[in-house]
Amino acid sequence: xxxxxxxxxxxxxxxxxxxxxxxxxxxxxxxxxxxxxxxxxxxxxxxxxxxxxxxxxxxxxxxxxxxxxxxxxxxxxxxxxxxxxxxxxxxxxxxxxxxxxxxxxxxxxxxxxxxxxxxxxxxxxxxxxxxxxxxxxxxxxxxxxxxxxxxxxxxxxxxxxxxxxxxxxxxxxxxxxxxxxxxxxxxxxxxxxxxxxxxxxxxxxxxxxxxxxxxxxxxxxxxxxxxxxxxxxxxxxxxxxxxxxxxxxxxxxxxxxxxxxxxxxxxxxxxxxxxxxxxxxxxxxxxxxxxxxxxxxxxxxxxxxxxxxxxxxxxxxxxxxxxxxxxxxxxxxxxxxxxxxxxxxxxxxxxxxxxxxxxxxxxxxxxxxxxxxxxxxxxxxxxxxxxxxxxxxxxxxxxxxxxxx
Amino acid sequence: xxxxxxxxxxxxxxxxxxxxxxxxxxxxxxxxxxxxxxxxxxxxxxxxxxxxxxxxxxxxxxxxxxxxxxxxxxxxxxxxxxxxxxxxxxxxxxxxxxxxxxxxxxxxxxxxxxxxxxxxxxxxxxxxxxxxxxxxxxxxxxxxxxxxxxxxxxxxxxxxxxxxxxxxxxxxxxxxxxxxxxxxxxxxxxxxxxxxxxxxxxxxxxxxxxxxxxxxxxxxxxxxxxxxxxxxxxxxxxxxxxxxxxxxxxxxxxxxxxxxxxxxxxxxxxxxxxxxxxxxxxxxxxxxxxxxxxxxxxxxxxxxxxxxxxxxxxxxxxxxxxxxxxxxxxxxxxxxxxxxxxxxxxxxxxxxxxxxxxxxxxxxxxxxxxxxxxxxxxxxxxxxxxxxxxxxxxxxxxxxxxxxxxxxxxxxxxxxxx
Numbered sequence: 001x002x003x004x005x006x007x008x009x010x011x012x013x014x015x016x017x018x019x020x021x022x023x024x025x026x027x028x029x030x031x032x033x034x035x036x037x038x039x040x041x042x043x044x045x046x047x048x049x050x051x052x053x054x055x056x057x058x059x060x061x062x063x064x065x066x067x068x069x070x071x072x073x074x075x076x077x078x079x080x081x082x083x084x085x086x087x088x089x090x091x092x093x094x095x096x097x098x099x100x101x102x103x104x105x106x107x108x109x110x111x112x113x114x115x116x117x118x119x120x121x122x123x124x125x126x127x128x129x130x131x132x133x134x135x136x137x138x139x140x141x142x143x144x145x146x147x148x149x150x151x152x153x154x155x156x157x158x159x160x161x162x163x164x165x166x167x168x169x170x171x172x173x174x175x176x177x178x179x180x181x182x183x184x185x186x187x188x189x190x191x192x193x194x195x196x197x198x199x200x201x202x203x204x205x206x207x208x209x210x211x212x213x214x215x216x217x218x219x220x221x222x223x224x225x226x227x228x229x230x231x232x233x234x235x236x237x238x239x240x241x242x243x244x245x246x247x248x249x250x251x252x253x254x255x256x257x258x259x260x261x262x263x264x265x266x267x268x269x270x271x272x273x274x275x276x277x278x279x280x281x282x283x284x285x286x287x288x289x290x291x292x293x294x295x296x297x298x299x300x301x302x303x304x305x306x307x308x309x310x311x312x313x314x315x316x317x318x319x320x321x322x323x324x325x326x327x328x329x330x331x332x333x334x335x336x337x338x339x340x341x342x343x344x345x346x347x348x349x350x351x352x353x354x355x356x357x358x359x360x361x362x363x364x365x366x367x368x369x370x371x372x373x374x375x376x377x378x379x380x381x382x383x384x385x386x387x388x389x390x391x392x393x394x395x396x397x398x399x400x401x402x403x404x405x
Numbered sequence: 406x407x408x409x410x411x412x413x414x415x416x417x418x419x420x421x422x423x424x425x426x427x428x429x430x431x432x433x434x435x436x437x438x439x440x441x442x443x444x445x446x447x448x449x450x451x452x453x454x455x456x457x458x459x460x461x462x463x464x465x466x467x468x469x470x471x472x473x474x475x476x477x478x479x480x481x482x483x484x485x486x487x488x489x490x491x492x493x494x495x496x497x498x499x500x501x502x503x504x505x506x507x508x509x510x511x512x513x514x515x516x517x518x519x520x521x522x523x524x525x526x527x528x529x530x531x532x533x534x535x536x537x538x539x540x541x542x543x544x545x546x547x548x549x550x551x552x553x554x555x556x557x558x559x560x561x562x563x564x565x566x567x568x569x570x571x572x573x574x575x576x577x578x579x580x581x582x583x584x585x586x587x588x589x590x591x592x593x594x595x596x597x598x599x600x601x602x603x604x605x606x607x608x609x610x611x612x613x614x615x616x617x618x619x620x621x622x623x624x625x626x627x628x629x630x631x632x633x634x635x636x637x638x639x640x641x642x643x644x645x646x647x648x649x650x651x652x653x654x655x656x657x658x659x660x661x662x663x664x665x666x667x668x669x670x671x672x673x674x675x676x677x678x679x680x681x682x683x684x685x686x687x688x689x690x691x692x693x694x695x696x697x698x699x700x701x702x703x704x705x706x707x708x709x710x711x712x713x714x715x716x717x718x719x720x721x722x723x724x725x726x727x728x729x730x731x732x733x734x735x736x737x738x739x740x741x742x743x744x745x746x747x748x749x750x751x752x753x754x755x756x757x758x759x760x761x762x763x764x765x766x767x768x769x770x771x772x773x774x775x776x777x778x779x780x781x782x783x784x785x786x787x788x789x790x791x792x793x794x795x796x797x798x799x800x801x802x803x804x805x806x807x808x809x810x811x812x813x814x815x816x817x818x819x820x821x822x823x
Contacts, residue, residue, distance in 0.1 A: 351523070
């Protein structure tokens with residue numbers, strides 16, 4: 001992959017790059033410190049008071065075969081490793097157990113995992129038991145007595161799950177039993193809604209939210225641009241919650257694809273690094289979780305905290321994101337359309353079509369009621385006025401109809 | 406059976422893998438017919454659809470309505486014709502694998518289908534990993550019997566049994582919780598996963614009062630799949646003797662997290678009596694040419710050297726590899742290293758004609774040309790790796806004991822014979 005310079009320079013020292021939410025706290029409580037290394041930047045993670053690395057290892061693809069990645073990240077100063085009951089059918093947690101159970105490493109890092117009780121939440125039964133049982137399984141795989149942070153996995157489907165009483169009761173029980181020190185949630189598509197809900201709930205220490213410059217969160221239904229996130233981040237900050245961003249580098253390559261800005265051409269940092277750096281600079285975001293599957297990813301991401309992104313370059317990156325015309329599938333257009341066109345779905349079906357799934361995309365389009373199809377658009381432009389990405393939606397609807405009808 | 410290497414399992418190991426997406430070029434065979442994939446694309450399980458669209462699902466849409474004002478300008482019409490001209494629909498659908506009913510179980514949702522480019526709609530960030538194993542399509546639906554909670558059936562068309570095996574072994578806890586379904590199955594509680602023929606299947610029902618329901622659904626589906634065939638030919642890259650049963654894996658990319666180590670077959674082996682640990686891992690990575698293998702080894706060495714100390718092969722390990730490479734039968738015609746018969750005719754299989762192995766065996770000085778090194782402080786224990794023709798092979802951890810030297814010799818002999 002081509003690496004790009006973005007007129008950003010590596011920080012000469014760790015202290016120079018120590019920016020972020022913790023800087024706003026005049027008299028903060030004593031931080032709980034673990035393994036730290038020169039070159040990495042650490043921050044107080046909200047009311048947990050954990051002094052976490054701003055780069056966190058997201059271990060969706062981790063297994064025993066990739067333990068060297070854990071070792072290199074640890075060596076590079078990463079001190080928070082995140083996993084989940086569901087990741088790789090448990091292989092991710094097993095790899096953690098294999099690596100961190102030796103040489104006292106467990107006590108030198110923060111470990112988080114997540115329980116996935118969406119079926120039980122959906123059914124409205126069995127939530128408490130499932131949480132307790134899953135956490136037991138997690139701890140067995142991890143070879144640990146407890147984790148530092150326990151999260152409810154994937155709250156996106158129903159934001160109301162955030163204050164589900166059975167989940168919260170189970171979370172309290174886990175905490176009382178010493179199996180989890182802090183409680184949080186993760187979500188994949190409605191970061192603002194979930195974060196605001198959790199802050200209002202008052203029971204959460206942290207939130208893991210999909211938040212990217214490109215707003216192109218996979219399968220996203222929510223609004224994830226910086227402006228939309230600001231109130232939720234403010235609410236989280238008032239609640240002193242820790243906030244970690246995920247899916248931050250989604251579509252990063254498209255941000256710089258076919259650009260003609262000469263300042264983006266010089267050798268330097270990758271689009272992914274710039275996306276991570278950009279989100280780390282958003283007030284209220286403490287850390288980003290990076291999925292890494294090889295050493296190249298690791299080495300690049302270890303450098304992210306040391307990057308200093310000048311304001312002008314941040315603005316340039318934002319402009320590139322807008323120009324890239326990425327649809328975040330936020331649904332704003334759907335809500336705005338006065339004629340009930342299924343805008344969001346039509347654009348998605350176009351993506352399916354382009355990805356080669358032509359027959360099913362056309363079948364799905366044909367299944368839409370006629371008044372919701374693209375050719376029912378009256379061309380009023382309300383959707384475009386509402387679109388946070390200022391996308392040419394009318395044009396896309398026309399193209400979609402020609403492709404799908 | 407196609408050669409494992411004809412399915413584009415991995416990028417050229419010494420090239421940079423692009424981030425943020427699949428490292429694979431577009432597949433030439435991405436549009437092969439998929440037996441399981443019938444039904445509509447959108448359904449109640451597609452999280453990303455609006456509620457309005459979901460409500461509309463039962464309605465059978467007719468042909469597209471006529472155009473409204475402002476539509477169909479000539480340029481767009483030309484675009485449409487161009488797109489339509491590119492369309493090549495798969496034909497010859499086989500009987501569905503997700504029928505409306507199977508035994509006492511009735512399908513309670515439409516069949517939802519996903520392509521590699523849309524899989525993230527269903528499994529989110531796990532999608533690139535699954536796609537990296539060659540996934541070509543997913544069909545999913547919910548089944549229920551009477552008032553039981555629904556059982557979700559996910560049928561992944563992996564394009565080949567080799568791919569299905571690889572993904573299954575990567576995800577499943579086969580040794581810890583085997584289940585007798587499919588070619589191989591595993592699972593616990595309300596979840597069963599198995600592979601059979603080119604399909605990797607996950608059947609789950611977290612709310613099931615009796616997990617037997619899940620196994621029942623899985624078994625009925627397996628009965629409708631093509632009969633199990635032989636195990637993937639690439640398992641023959643490692644010696645058969647001493648293998649820990651069901652410990653084999655195939656990693657298409659970045660074995661141990663290092664990009665140069667691609668197309669890796671690994672398995673655990675009995676380390677020998679009194680050895681600690683009791684089992685060690687042998688691995689073999691296959692490349693398109695001896696030069697590619699040599700380049701991958703050099704790059705791997707460079708990356709490891711940045712993090713660990715490395716040294717040339719010591720006398721004992723060198724001797725072991727030499728012994729294997731020079732052993733009677735090594736490189737002999739017909740020595741396929743346990744490859745199934747179907748793979749013996751693999752046109753791309755490395756053999757005597759490859760530069761490295763040919764020159765070594767013909768000159769008889771393979772011993773002096775052993776290309777490899779030891780990483781004595783590798784995080785998972787001392788690592789020994791060497792090149793033999795188009796293969797990189799090694800052992801992890803390597804203790805240097807007589808038993809481990811014997812394993813190394815057997816590995817060298819075996820790889821040499823491929």
